[in-house]
Amino acid sequence: MGFPELRNDRYLRALLRQDTDTTPVWIMRQAGRYLPEYRATREQAGDFLTLCKNPELACEVTLQPLRRFDLDAAILFSDILTIPDAMDLGLYFSTGEGPRFERPVRSEADVDRLFVPDPSERLRYVTDAVTLIRNELGGQVPLIGFSGSPWTLATYMIEGGGSKEYRYAKGMLYGEPKRLHRILDVTARAVAAYLNAQIEAGAQALMIFDTWGGVLSPQAYEEFSLRYMQQVLDLLDNRRDDGTVPVTLFTKGGGQWLEKIAATGCQAVGLDWTTPIDEARSRVGEKVALQGNLDPNVLYADPHTIRQQVRQLIEQFGPHNGHIFNLGHGIHQTVDPDHLKVLVDAVHEYGREIRA
Amino acid sequence: MGFPELRNDRYLRALLRQDTDTTPVWIMRQAGRYLPEYRATREQAGDFLTLCKNPELACEVTLQPLRRFDLDAAILFSDILTIPDAMDLGLYFSTGEGPRFERPVRSEADVDRLFVPDPSERLRYVTDAVTLIRNELGGQVPLIGFSGSPWTLATYMIEGGGSKEYRYAKGMLYGEPKRLHRILDVTARAVAAYLNAQIEAGAQALMIFDTWGGVLSPQAYEEFSLRYMQQVLDLLDNRRDDGTVPVTLFTKGGGQWLEKIAATGCQAVGLDWTTPIDEARSRVGEKVALQGNLDPNVLYADPHTIRQQVRQLIEQFGPHNGHIFNLGHGIHQTVDPDHLKVLVDAVHEYGREIRA
Numbered sequence: 001m002g003f004p005e006l007r008n009d010r011y012l013r014a015l016l017r018q019d020t021d022t023t024p025v026w027i028m029r030q031a032g033r034y035l036p037e038y039r040a041t042r043e044q045a046g047d048f049l050t051l052c053k054n055p056e057l058a059c060e061v062t063l064q065p066l067r068r069f070d071l072d073a074a075i076l077f078s079d080i081l082t083i084p085d086a087m088d089l090g091l092y093f094s095t096g097e098g099p100r101f102e103r104p105v106r107s108e109a110d111v112d113r114l115f116v117p118d119p120s121e122r123l124r125y126v127t128d129a130v131t132l133i134r135n136e137l138g139g140q141v142p143l144i145g146f147s148g149s150p151w152t153l154a155t156y157m158i159e160g161g162g163s164k165e166y167r168y169a170k171g172m173l174y175g176e177p178k179r180l181h182r183i184l185d186v187t188a189r190a191v192a193a194y195l196n197a198q199i200e201a202g203a204q205a206l207m208i209f210d211t212w213g214g215v216l217s218p219q220a221y222e223e224f225s226l227r228y229m230q231q232v233l234d235l236l237d238n239r240r241d242d243g244t245v246p247v248t249l250f251t252k253g254g255g256q257w258l259e260k261i262a263a264t265g266c267q268a269v270g271l272d273w274t275t276p277i278d279e280a281r282s283r284v285g286e287k288v289a290l291q292g293n294l295d296p297n298v299l300y301a302d303p304h305t306i307r308q309q310v311r312q313l314i315e316q317f318g319p320h321n322g323h324i325f326n327l328g329h330g331i332h333q334t335v336d337p338d339h340l341k342v343l344v345d346a347v348h349e350y351g352r353e354i355r356a
Numbered sequence: 357m358g359f360p361e362l363r364n365d366r367y368l369r370a371l372l373r374q375d376t377d378t379t380p381v382w383i384m385r386q387a388g389r390y391l392p393e394y395r396a397t398r399e400q401a402g403d404f405l406t407l408c409k410n411p412e413l414a415c416e417v418t419l420q421p422l423r424r425f426d427l428d429a430a431i432l433f434s435d436i437l438t439i440p441d442a443m444d445l446g447l448y449f450s451t452g453e454g455p456r457f458e459r460p461v462r463s464e465a466d467v468d469r470l471f472v473p474d475p476s477e478r479l480r481y482v483t484d485a486v487t488l489i490r491n492e493l494g495g496q497v498p499l500i501g502f503s504g505s506p507w508t509l510a511t512y513m514i515e516g517g518g519s520k521e522y523r524y525a526k527g528m529l530y531g532e533p534k535r536l537h538r539i540l541d542v543t544a545r546a547v548a549a550y551l552n553a554q555i556e557a558g559a560q561a562l563m564i565f566d567t568w569g570g571v572l573s574p575q576a577y578e579e580f581s582l583r584y585m586q587q588v589l590d591l592l593d594n595r596r597d598d599g600t601v602p603v604t605l606f607t608k609g610g611g612q613w614l615e616k617i618a619a620t621g622c623q624a625v626g627l628d629w630t631t632p633i634d635e636a637r638s639r640v641g642e643k644v645a646l647q648g649n650l651d652p653n654v655l656y657a658d659p660h661t662i663r664q665q666v667r668q669l670i671e672q673f674g675p676h677n678g679h680i681f682n683l684g685h686g687i688h689q690t691v692d693p694d695h696l697k698v699l700v701d702a703v704h705e706y707g708r709e710i711r712a
Contacts, residue, residue, distance in 0.1 A: 165652075165688050167656060171653060171657065174656065174665065175658055217630065218630065218632050253609070253630065256611050256630060274572070274612060296521075297523065297529070300531060301530035332523065334523060
């Protein structure tokens with residue numbers, strides 16, 4: 001597609017468990033509110049949705065953390081709710097309440113109205129941003145595209161927003177499971193189409209965020225979340241002439257189910273901080289790469305402690321291929337950006353050391 | 357102490373993994389807002405703290421669910437924040453924001469001011485309620501006393517209220533661990549004194565709720581939560597002339613650490629719904645009883661589905677001793693009480709069936 005040649009392939013090589021000179025690192029929500037320059041761009045945009053839907057501004061905030069930190073990947077700046085928004089559910093953001101949908105999906109008639117949005121029409125702002133960012137990166141690092149998992153998107157679609165108890169989504173799961181399967185099936189097909197469009201537009205790796213998979217029972221997780229991530233993977237067109245576009249699955253709270261996640265055929269599994277990474281490696285690390293898994297709160301400590309914690313995690317993983325350093329969840333908005341710099345530099349330093 | 361003789365000891369026998377005629381069941385937050393009679397009593401009290409601090413009203417709401425459902429235990433109605441309140445931190449409840457403390461514990465000087473409250477003075481309203489409830493129960497079922505875990509209490513004390521990110525508590529954990537250890541030590545001694553006073557007052561079993569242990573990394577969980585629950589257990593005076601007062605430890609999100617929890621010497625381990633109970637049984641069930649672990653959202657389904665889910669869980673545990681049926685978390689406030697009746701009756705029916 002004539003994109004600039006990639007100069008730093010640590011992240012992509014680690015995803016495929018190949019040798020690297022040091023441990024690659026990127027940070028979930030690395031483009032975000034903890035950065036003053038992000039807050040300035042967001043203010044310029046007016047509101048969050050406008051920022052997401054403007055490819056130039058989305059490109060700008062995607063690149064901001066790379067100007068400050070020696071990160072090994074960029075991740076598309078976007079929202080996980082772009083798909084339900086493209087399904088005409090009426091996404092809006094109310095102050096203090098987070099995302100809401102005007103038309104939650106609860107009845108059979110609601111489900112009948114769902115459809116797979118054509119990414120080239122309704123999500124064009126996302127694919128335009130991907131292509132623009134890929135060009136603007138100039139080959140500095142690879143670009144990650146992403147989507148929410150079908151179950152995670154469905155919770156928002158059914159609840160009509162964020163939730164603590166999942167009354168409607170889980171009420172449907174236990175009381176009307178066939179209806180929920182219909183929602184998940186159309187959502188899985190929408191996610192696959194969306195991710196394939198991101199690959200076409202220039203995404204070099206993909207991540208699926210199953211933020212709410214961990215609120216399910218083990219049986220429900222397999223039937224209603226993992227199964228549909230599997231469907232997405234099966235529909236992905238990610239074996240390309242120039243190599244595989246690796247996919248990372250991340251179920252927050254999924255530490256008990258790593259073997260099942262790794263068996264989907266994904267290239268990497270994301271870990272939150274509740275599973276020891278050495279234990280995760282011995283359970284699934286011969287099959288997939290592992291991303292993670294520092295507690296984001298470590299960044300509230302002093303630089304010395306941050307370096308210690310980074311070193312400890314790298315030593316815990318050991319001198320093996322297939323580790324992508326990251327936090328176990330998104331960076332918090334009140335973190336001092338200078339602390340993140342300490343972390344990123346320490347990862348590279350100790351990642352080199354352990355290979356020496 | 358001259359309390360009425362206990363007529364239903366299923367719950368206590370199951371905690372000690374002895375034979376029972378059927379599976380005992382109680383429900384976390386069984387005295388609560390889903391019951392119209394609870395809402396009426398709370399309105400009569402005026403506010404939540406007044407309800408907690410009035411032994412007659414606390415007794416009334418403790419007994420309410422037992423009038424409706426065939427439950428095998430009563431649990432003291434109280435709040436987990438009674439201890440920090442007795443430490444003079446200025447507990448109050450602000451509408452929509454939940455519990456808050458006027459004086460959060462963050463500096464060394466704040467920690468210097470902490471003390472172990474004398475339960476016979478500052479928590480007398482709790483022990484009075486325990487004795488009153490035990491008498492009013494008339495031996496119908498045993499009475500469970502409880503406390504929050506030291507770590508869980510400390511999160512509220514340090515944050516000054518509820519939290520999503522634990523910025524201050526975890527900032528201290530990583531940046532000032534010695535200070536956090538001081539807080540946890542005094543809190544553990546306060547919890548032990550409080551639980552011993554509940555035993556003296558008539559509690560026949562105890563439960564420690566480690567609601568926020570699951571937000572820790574495995575290493576931090578052992579050092580900052582489990583270690584202090586262990587300290588509480590070591591300080592408990594629960595081996596009585598008339599038998600052991602059994603203790604249940606419940607770390608929400610602790611499914612990966614069951615072996616370590618069971619090794620503390622507690623009699624039972626509470627499970628949320630993310631660990632299959634048969635797997636939990638094979639991991640720790642020869643050592644402790646298990647409490648749990650139905651997803652509370654099952655109660656939003658129809659009666660037929662509720663009965664199916666109960667049956668499935670009882671069959672999953674199998675025909676063994678040592679299962680106390682419960683939800684994996686507190687009952688939600690929008691549940692139909694009639695659905696809980698279906699659940700409780702189904703537990704006893706299928707519990708008998710599996711023993712036949």
